[in-house]
Amino acid sequence: MGFFLRSILLFRSLPSFLSFCCYALHRPVLCLNKGRLREKLNETQNAVFSQGHRDGESGDHLLPSAAKRIHCSRAGAARGRRAPLFPPRTKGAKMAAAAGSGGAAAASVLSRSRFRGCLLGALLGDCLGGGFEAFETVNLAELLRFVRSLQPPEKERPAQDRLAPEVNHKTSSPARQEGECEDLHQEQGGYTDPHREDLGIHFYSDDTAMTHSIVRSLLAKQDFDEVDMAKRFAEEYKKDPDRTYGASVITVFKKLLRPKCRDVFEPARQQFNGKGSYGNGGAMRVAGISLAYSNVQDVKKFAKLSAELTHSNSLGYNGAILQALAVHYALQSVELNREKFVEQLIGHMEEVEADDKSVADARMLGYEELPYSKRLKKIKEFLEQSTVSKSDVVSELGNDIAALRSVPTAIYSFLRCMESHPDIPEDFNSLQRTIVYCISLGGDTDTIATMAGAIAGAYYGEEQVPRSWKYSCESFEETEKLADSLYELYCQRI
Numbered sequence: 001m002g003f004f005l006r007s008i009l010l011f012r013s014l015p016s017f018l019s020f021c022c023y024a025l026h027r028p029v030l031c032l033n034k035g036r037l038r039e040k041l042n043e044t045q046n047a048v049f050s051q052g053h054r055d056g057e058s059g060d061h062l063l064p065s066a067a068k069r070i071h072c073s074r075a076g077a078a079r080g081r082r083a084p085l086f087p088p089r090t091k092g093a094k095m096a097a098a099a100g101s102g103g104a105a106a107a108s109v110l111s112r113s114r115f116r117g118c119l120l121g122a123l124l125g126d127c128l129g130g131g132f133e134a135f136e137t138v139n140l141a142e143l144l145r146f147v148r149s150l151q152p153p154e155k156e157r158p159a160q161d162r163l164a165p166e167v168n169h170k171t172s173s174p175a176r177q178e179g180e181c182e183d184l185h186q187e188q189g190g191y192t193d194p195h196r197e198d199l200g201i202h203f204y205s206d207d208t209a210m211t212h213s214i215v216r217s218l219l220a221k222q223d224f225d226e227v228d229m230a231k232r233f234a235e236e237y238k239k240d241p242d243r244t245y246g247a248s249v250i251t252v253f254k255k256l257l258r259p260k261c262r263d264v265f266e267p268a269r270q271q272f273n274g275k276g277s278y279g280n281g282g283a284m285r286v287a288g289i290s291l292a293y294s295n296v297q298d299v300k301k302f303a304k305l306s307a308e309l310t311h312s313n314s315l316g317y318n319g320a321i322l323q324a325l326a327v328h329y330a331l332q333s334v335e336l337n338r339e340k341f342v343e344q345l346i347g348h349m350e351e352v353e354a355d356d357k358s359v360a361d362a363r364m365l366g367y368e369e370l371p372y373s374k375r376l377k378k379i380k381e382f383l384e385q386s387t388v389s390k391s392d393v394v395s396e397l398g399n400d401i402a403a404l405r406s407v408p409t410a411i412y413s414f415l416r417c418m419e420s421h422p423d424i425p426e427d428f429n430s431l432q433r434t435i436v437y438c439i440s441l442g443g444d445t446d447t448i449a450t451m452a453g454a455i456a457g458a459y460y461g462e463e464q465v466p467r468s469w470k471y472s473c474e475s476f477e478e479t480e481k482l483a484d485s486l487y488e489l490y491c492q493r494i
């Protein structure tokens with residue numbers, strides 16, 4: 001009963017509520033996808049760890065490939081948390097122009113806009129990518145129809161909303177000197193979209209739930225505190241378990257919730273017969289670390305520790321370090337040079353991956369040494385080509401739930417989409433293009449899109465977050481508040 005009351009209160013309109021009910025009735029079928037993806041990863045990890053290294057073979061053959069994935073007409077991956085793929089539209093609504101055309105200019109350095117852009121970009125990727133999760137291939141036309149359907153009727157939008165994004169950007173975010181923080185109490189407009197209730201809401205998954213837990217912990221403790229963070233992960237799961245958490249991480253949460261748990265890293269170390277998980281769960285939630293620490297060594301250190309609470313295999317936590325570094329450099333860049341950006345990441349990852357455990361874990365999984373560094377070099381190679389097919393991207397960089405086969409994909413997607421893409425309409429801005437491109441790759445769409453969205457949002461700022469997309473996502477207001485508080489914390493530190 002509580003579930004239905006909560007649903008009615010959340011939707012507050014009959015069409016949206018009925019639509020949600022239809023979705024909920026199909027939950028048993030739709031939720032299979034994520035569960036099966038995760039089961040596949042667990043099976044894969046167990047298989048890898050029981051077989052050990054096989055000389056001369058890449059671990060890729062044991063990872064859950066897109067080709068082996070679920071063949072389901074509509075991969076609503078969440079357990080009843082997602083709104084329908086195509087939410088009900090306002091009667092008479094027409095397709096409105098997207099928030100703006102291409103252009104890869106960054107927002108000003110250290111603006112609140114970039115902090116909001118980062119967490120909102122991550123939210124958009126999670127909420128909008130979820131409906132396509134586990135598709136072997138994504139039909140681009142269907143995907144574009146879906147994101148176009150998020151647009152509210154233009155005639156109902158306030159005049160300033162119809163301005164080109166560049167105009168909005170210039171008027172709301174004046175360029176600032178590096179190191180300068182803007183007014184923390186700048187007015188934000190306060191526009192309430194009258195059609196939001198009728199547009200349908202797309203729910204977030206474990207990616208956002210855990211991202212928010214990390215941010216709340218950093219804000220509460222004003223620093224990294226592994227005990228508090230672990231407690232928040234576990235309690236958030238206990239409070240709201242229906243966010244498509246993987247079975248393996250749930251066992252970690254249950255151990256963390258035991259009163260006798262003294263070492264919060266121990267449950268993760270016990271996973272997979274002591275080898276630890278190498279999934280992308282540590283990377284998908286790490287953006288807040290890059291928004292809390294300005295020093296790159298702090299970013300690396302705390303990204304690793306935050307990931308190790310659930311992912312103790314180096315292939316798992318090194319992916320979180322790489323994702324945190326990507327957000328860090330995107331946040332710091334004024335005019336991002338793609339080659340230099342990748343070179344910076346390679347420089348860090350060659351050092352990160354040189355330690356004994358990383359070398360041993362890579363060998364055990366059948367990978368060459370420095371596997372992240374190798375994929376970053378592949379990204380560089382891809383960027384030198386004017387076009388790269390999606391099948392090449394998926395086969396070389398991956399679209400799995402393994403961190404090694406999703407974090408590099410997110411980074412590549414961001415960098416590739418700094419420029420226009422022949423498959424994506426010109427009226428989409430760079431952030432929109434990044435998210436659409438990630439989702440179009442199929443596989444673990446919500447997590448790859450949330451990681452790419454965080455990087456892109458940290459670079460472009462909230463000016464590139466379309467109002468209609470944002471208003472379609474659950475808890476965007478809360479996300480904005482968390483971003484604002486992190487911005488204040490960041491400014492206090494520098």
Ligand SMILES: [Mg+2]
Binds near residue numbers: 205206207244447
């Ligand atoms: Mg998810």
